[in-house]
Amino acid sequence: MTSRTWLALKRVASVSVLGIVFWNSPFLLQQFHIHTGPRDKPLSILIWDLPFNHNLNLSSNSCPTRRHKESCLLTSNRSWLDQADVVAFHHRELQHSTSNLPTAQKIPGQNWVWVSLESPTNTKDLAAWNGTFNWVMTYRQDSDIFIPYGTLVPRSSDKVDIPKKSRLVCWVISNYHRTQKRAEVYRELSRHIKIDVYGKASKKPLCPACLLPTISQYKFYLAFENSIHRDYITEKLWRNALLAGTVPIVMGPPRANYEQFIPGDAFIHVEDFSSRQELATFLLTMNDSHYQSFFNWRQRYTVKLYDNWQERFCTICEKYPSLPGRKVYPSLEDWFWN
Ligand SMILES: *[C@@H]1O[C@H](CO)[C@@H](O)[C@H](O)[C@H]1NC(C)=O
Ligand SMILES: *[C@@H]1O[C@H](CO)[C@@H](O)[C@H](O)[C@H]1NC(C)=O
Ligand SMILES: *[C@@H]1O[C@H](CO)[C@@H](O)[C@H](O)[C@H]1NC(C)=O
Numbered sequence: 001m002t003s004r005t006w007l008a009l010k011r012v013a014s015v016s017v018l019g020i021v022f023w024n025s026p027f028l029l030q031q032f033h034i035h036t037g038p039r040d041k042p043l044s045i046l047i048w049d050l051p052f053n054h055n056l057n058l059s060s061n062s063c064p065t066r067r068h069k070e071s072c073l074l075t076s077n078r079s080w081l082d083q084a085d086v087v088a089f090h091h092r093e094l095q096h097s098t099s100n101l102p103t104a105q106k107i108p109g110q111n112w113v114w115v116s117l118e119s120p121t122n123t124k125d126l127a128a129w130n131g132t133f134n135w136v137m138t139y140r141q142d143s144d145i146f147i148p149y150g151t152l153v154p155r156s157s158d159k160v161d162i163p164k165k166s167r168l169v170c171w172v173i174s175n176y177h178r179t180q181k182r183a184e185v186y187r188e189l190s191r192h193i194k195i196d197v198y199g200k201a202s203k204k205p206l207c208p209a210c211l212l213p214t215i216s217q218y219k220f221y222l223a224f225e226n227s228i229h230r231d232y233i234t235e236k237l238w239r240n241a242l243l244a245g246t247v248p249i250v251m252g253p254p255r256a257n258y259e260q261f262i263p264g265d266a267f268i269h270v271e272d273f274s275s276r277q278e279l280a281t282f283l284l285t286m287n288d289s290h291y292q293s294f295f296n297w298r299q300r301y302t303v304k305l306y307d308n309w310q311e312r313f314c315t316i317c318e319k320y321p322s323l324p325g326r327k328v329y330p331s332l333e334d335w336f337w338n
């Protein structure tokens, strides 16, 4: 379809929505809502609960640096429920809230977004929300609004600075549970190679500003996820390892999944080895030129963290024009566990 035909169709759609034919038909209003012509008011996103009570900068132009065509307003003022285009619900607070969602007050054409960055293993009470949400905003690539923990952005540079290395392997861990797979792999590996452990769960807590400088002295970092799920690749990889300038040893989804996010020669996967001892030997005997090769990708890319809720919610504004107009998740639990 040419863009001119598309424009013409859009115009027809807008006129029809305003006209008699579809008047009073919430379904059609909802369907056309997203594709209608220029808006007379900014797109408005109501954030039902501020995630973890973080303060956001909710001014009249909350997403100014974004490239979306129309202005976009983020608000946490619940009086906007009867006019917001989108209402975003962060799961952590839903999970803890006993109050019901204002389903009865949902206006036609309004879309509700389920927001979470946790893995299914750490997500409770999903079954309560069957049929409630229109869109999902998560770390999963197949989300309506995809919010990864980080990404690589292209650059070109002849020079790659590798922080000076004086130590071998470290791990930062705040929630240690003996039975988790990451704890098991750590214990097995530490029989063959010395691993320095930092963080709340250890005797060596790190101040936030000490985190990256400490890790950067190490050649390798254990970027072990707390649970294993497709696309669940968190700040343990993006910030602790890649941003710090060390080589990640990852434990999480399979290698092929990681390679959808970062080059295959940027990391070591625990499953690349048939035993922990073999992995330890690989680390202990690696020569310098081999080690340097794990940094080659840095000539082409640089790390961008997405660790800011404001920015994440602004992604809704950016994606809005292309999001499906009549969608509902009959079972969030089925979607999330598949
Ligand atoms: C909040 O956003 C407005 C509009 O973009 C900007 O002028 C202001 O400096 C921001 N305030 C803070 C504290 O970031
Ligand atoms: C919330 O929005 C309503 C309606 O726009 C407005 O009257 C009210 O003053 C706002 N409340 C706050 C705390 O900003
Ligand atoms: C929600 O859907 C799931 C899967 O279809 C089903 O097992 C569950 O009973 C439903 N929950 C409620 C509260 O309806």
Ligand SMILES: *[C@@H]1O[C@H](CO)[C@@H](O)[C@H](O)[C@H]1NC(C)=O
Pocket: 287, 288, 289, 290
């Ligand atoms: C370094 O190790 C790699 C991989 O094992 C090997 O191919 C290469 O020949 C070694 N280089 C030197 C200089 O020993």
